[in-house]
Amino acid sequence: MHLYLHIPFCRQACHYCDFHFSTNLSQKSALVDALCAEISLQKGYLPGKTLETIYFGGGTPSLLTEPELAQLFETIHTHFTVSPTAEITLEANPDDLNDTPETGLSKLNVLRQYVNRLSIGIQTFDEATLRWMNRAHTATEAATCVWQAREAGFENMSVDLIYGIPNRDASLWTADLNQVLALDVPHISAYALTVEPDTAFGRWQQKGKLPPIDENLAAGQFEELVQALRDKGYEHYEISNFAKPGRYARHNTAYWQRRPYLGVGPSAHSYNGHSRQFNIANNTRYVSAVQKGELPATVEKLTTVDQVNEYLLTGLRTQWGCSLAELTTLLGANFAERQARDLTEVYNAGWLLRDNDQLRLTEAGKLFADRVAATLFVEQD
Structure with missing residues (x-):
């Protein structure tokens, strides 16, 4: 934890x-x-x-x-x-x-x-x-x-x-x-x-x-x-x-690496694997609510697509990259096949490489990390 x-x-x-x-x-x-x-x-x-x-x-x-x-x-x-x-x-x-x-x-x-x-x-x-x-x-x-x-x-x-x-x-x-x-x-x-x-x-x-x-x-x-x-x-x-x-x-x-965490305090976020929680970003209202035993937070349930896209956004920023097997498991469908056109685009741009099961940014791709992730984002059906 x-x-x-x-x-x-x-x-x-x-x-x-x-x-x-x-x-x-x-x-x-x-x-x-x-x-x-x-x-x-x-x-x-x-x-x-x-x-x-x-x-x-x-x-x-x-x-x-x-x-x-x-x-x-x-x-x-x-x-x-x-x-x-x-x-x-x-x-x-x-x-x-x-x-x-x-x-x-x-x-x-x-x-x-x-x-x-x-x-x-x-x-x-x-x-x-x-x-x-x-x-x-x-x-x-x-x-x-x-x-x-x-x-x-x-x-x-x-x-x-x-x-x-x-x-x-x-x-x-x-x-x-x-x-x-x-x-x-x-x-x-x-x-x-x-x-x-x-x-x-x-x-x-x-x-x-x-x-x-x-x-x-x-x-x-x-x-x-x-x-x-x-x-x-x-x-x-x-x-x-x-x-x-x-x-x-x-x-x-x-x-x-998408591990669950608890965030406390005004504006803090929490993640439990299937939803995110966002505390109110206001000190006075936060203190008032918690004093009453209330949690001043908004909960967002993550869809399958949300979880895939979050993994792409965070994972590609790291040296470990993203596992195609993990992406496929999260998506419930073959990620490489579904996103084949987008993968080809970033491969050809020289921004992404595939190392067996892993997708990793190239040195050039590190300048465009968010753009690569956005290109590979899965759209909601």
């Missing part, structure tokens, strides 16, 4: 982010109470009681205090068994990990009592770009937080980077890669900048203050990323994720 907790609070709004969050922290205590209440309400959602992974996402989970973490873990342990080898990840911003000299490493030492993996949102090591994105941390904090986390006992860490940033000297992306490789973290996630409508960048773009994303620039920087990390021994196991051997993100891999 896998558990996700959404912590919907941030110190400030990054200009590119369209995840559900609030910069008003006044509800944080009530929200933690509500998360605990929802865990109790949802304890029977999945078969089995042993958690193999726990993931604190957001938002900015590193804003949680020691008493709040203690409360959450007490509730988790009350309703579930946590495997002794569980991967327990917390997303963190560098400014929350760089404590002042007077306090030393107190925050990191607190986190170390509860979690064994950090996912650190660095995004870039360039000060001007951080300010442009409205990130809360500085370039200095970005450069030192990993070393401080190591001193506190964290060896299992991931660092996030963003590429494809417009109006920026290309050498800065190379510098970001060189700096993150010097940190020698076991896992790196890198994402192309996207501009969503309901963000500061989206509004800037509508007003003509931000140019469209240059897809050729992003593709070139992606190729530079892949080569640089491969040369340093990282395995490119998912489109946006790279890991040293044996250091894959176990929680996120569970998503990509």
